[in-house]
Amino acid sequence: MTIAVCPGSFDPFTLGHLDVVRRARTLFDGVVVGVAKNAGKTGLLTLDERVEIVRAALAADPATADVRAEVVPGLVVDFCREVGATAMVKGLRGGGDLDAELPMALANRHLTGVETVYLPADPAYAHVASSLVKDIARHGGAIEDMVPDGVAAVVRAALAAQQR
Template identity: 70%
Template sequence: MTVAVCPGSYDPVTLGHLDVVRRGAALFDEVVLAVATNATKRPLLPLDERVSLARAAVAGIPGARVDVVPGLLVDFCRDVGATVLLKGLRNGADYDAELPMALMNRHLSGVETVFLPADRSVAHIASSLVKDVARHGGAIDDLVPPGVADAVRARLAARP
């Protein structure tokens, strides 16, 4: 059984993320959408809410589940029996950012990274852009799974 881990902060989970999970589920026996904390980012949504929204979003994808990365990603991969990291790429900048991480993960653990190019229909979607559009009152409902837009708007409204 091949387990692939699709890591990210998922702040918030988007239709682009789900595209990668769906396509990955067709390639691997199981895809774990792994919600991680990035020390260089200040998330809008707390971890428990990101996990809850992600679980609702993947509920209809056979072979997909959500889990939290408590520490080092390669340790998480070992703990869940994953031999593959699954990453979506929207453009060359994504590749440039992801390649050093892929090489380090392979160096540390032997885990290989598989890159899936984004589908054109979602290649413009990034969590940071979704939050920026929402901050300025723009519509994000067609960029995220059901329930996510309401959660983002509520969290933004609660901020000073």
């Protein structure tokens, strides 16, 4: 059985992320979404909130209902070993994503043998980034067409809590 991990900080989880998970599920026998902390980013949502919205989105989609989401407690490659994954799957929106991701993929393969599989973003979601979603929401814009059902309300609540 081949298992892949779709890792990310998912702050918040977007329809682009969900599309990558759906497509990964067609390529591998099992998929685990690894929700990780990103030390280089200040998060809007707590780790628990991010895991909760990912789980809700996966459960609501018949194509991903058997995909589980778990917290990545340390290095993603160590998490891959823990769950028995031989690959990571990541989406690429453009060349900038590849430039940022390739050195990490090479290091991960060197350290553990875990391969990284890149899926080009669906053109419908290529412009969607978690940072863009947060920025639009901060300015009162509609984000419902960029995130799974229920996520927009969680993002708005977190932004409102920041204002207090």
